[in-house]
Amino acid sequence: MKPQRIFSLILLLAVVGFGVFGAANHLSYPETTANPDYMDQLQVATLSQDGCDIVLQNMQQELPQSPIILRVTPTSDLIPMFYAGKQRFLVEEVYAGDDLKAGDEIWIASGTWSAIIDEVYQQMVFYFVNAPKQGQEYLVFLSHQVEIVDGFEPLPVFQLRSGIHIDPIFCYNDLDTHVETPPGQPLDITVPYREVSNQEFFAESQTVMDALVEAKHALLAQYPKGN
Numbered sequence: 001m002k003p004q005r006i007f008s009l010i011l012l013l014a015v016v017g018f019g020v021f022g023a024a025n026h027l028s029y030p031e032t033t034a035n036p037d038y039m040d041q042l043q044v045a046t047l048s049q050d051g052c053d054i055v056l057q058n059m060q061q062e063l064p065q066s067p068i069i070l071r072v073t074p075t076s077d078l079i080p081m082f083y084a085g086k087q088r089f090l091v092e093e094v095y096a097g098d099d100l101k102a103g104d105e106i107w108i109a110s111g112t113w114s115a116i117i118d119e120v121y122q123q124m125v126f127y128f129v130n131a132p133k134q135g136q137e138y139l140v141f142l143s144h145q146v147e148i149v150d151g152f153e154p155l156p157v158f159q160l161r162s163g164i165h166i167d168p169i170f171c172y173n174d175l176d177t178h179v180e181t182p183p184g185q186p187l188d189i190t191v192p193y194r195e196v197s198n199q200e201f202f203a204e205s206q207t208v209m210d211a212l213v214e215a216k217h218a219l220l221a222q223y224p225k226g227n
Contacts, residue, residue: 032117033080039124039131040194042115046187046204047128051165052211055128058164059215066161066168068097068142069223075105078113078131085113087132088155089140095223099145100156107153108140110160112167124193128202128212129167130175139223141168170216172225175200179209 032038047055071093078087091104100106113131116123132138141161161168176198181187186204196202200216203209 029082029115029117033115038080038115040192040197042117042122042124042193043190044124044126044193044196044202045128045190046202047166047208047212048186048189048204049208052203052208055164055166056211056215059166059168059219062164063141063161063168063219064222066096066141067144068100068158069095070097070100070140070142071095071137071172071223071225072106072108072140073137074132074134077134080113080115083114084109084111085115086157087113088153089132089138092137093225097142105155107155107157108142108160108169109146109157110162110167112160112162123190126202127165127167129169130197130199130202132169132171133175136175137172137225139170139172139220170219171200172220174213177201177209177213179203179206181205 032041035041070089070091072089072091074087075090076088078085086107086109089106089108091100091102091106093102094100112125112127114125116125142158143161144159146157146159177200179187179199181204189204191202199209201209201212203212
C-alpha cells in the first residue's frame with residue numbers, strides 16, 4: 001500500500017476505538033487487559049517508507065514548537081483504558097512549559113495508547129513508538145494539561161502531543177533497533193506485539209528504523225540532559 005496505508009488503518013482503528021468499541025466490548029476488554037502480558041496477544045502497526053517521510057518532517061518541524069517538552073522517567077507501566085491509555089511519570093527536567101518543575105509526578109494520557117479488542121481487531125493503536133519502559137529516561141512532547149477524570153490518581157494529567165503521526169516520546173538510550181524482515185520484503189502492515197516488544201520503533205524495514213533512530217538522535221541533541 002502507498003502513503004496512506006498506515007494512516008488510514010490507524011484512523012479506522014481510532015474510529016472503532018472511540019465509537020462502538022467502548023460499549024460493545026465492555027466485557028471482553030477488561031478480561032484481556034487484566035493480564036499483565038496482554039499486549040503480547042495484540043498486533044501493532046508498522047511504519048512504511050512513504051509514511052516515514054511524513055513523520056520525519058513532523059519530527060523536525062513541529063515537535064520543537066510543542067508548548068511542553070520534558071525529560072521524564074516512567075514510574076508505572078502503561079495502563080489501558082477503554083478509550084485511551086495512561087502512564088505515570090516523574091519529571092526530571094523541563095525544557096519548555098511554565099507549570100512544571102523537576103521532581104513533579106504527572107500522568108500522561110493518549111488516545112493512541114489504547115487497545116482495540118473485538119471480533120475483528122486485536123490491536124494496540126500505537127503510533128509506531130513502543131510503550132515507555134520503567135528504568136529508562138524519555139524526551140516527551142506534550143500539548144496541554146487536561147482536567148482530572150475518574151480513574152486517575154490526584155496528579156496533574158497532560159496530553160501527549162497529537163497530529164504528527166508518531167507518538168512523540170523518545171528514549172534517551174537506544175533500545176532494540178534491529179528489524180528482522182523476510183528476505184527481499186518488508187514486514188507486514190501489522191505484526192504481533194510479542195515479536196517486536198523490545199524494539200524502539202515499529203518499522204516495516206531496517207531503512208525506516210534507521211531513519212527514525214537518526215531523527216530521534218537529532219532531537220535528543222537539542223535537549224541534552226542537565227541543561
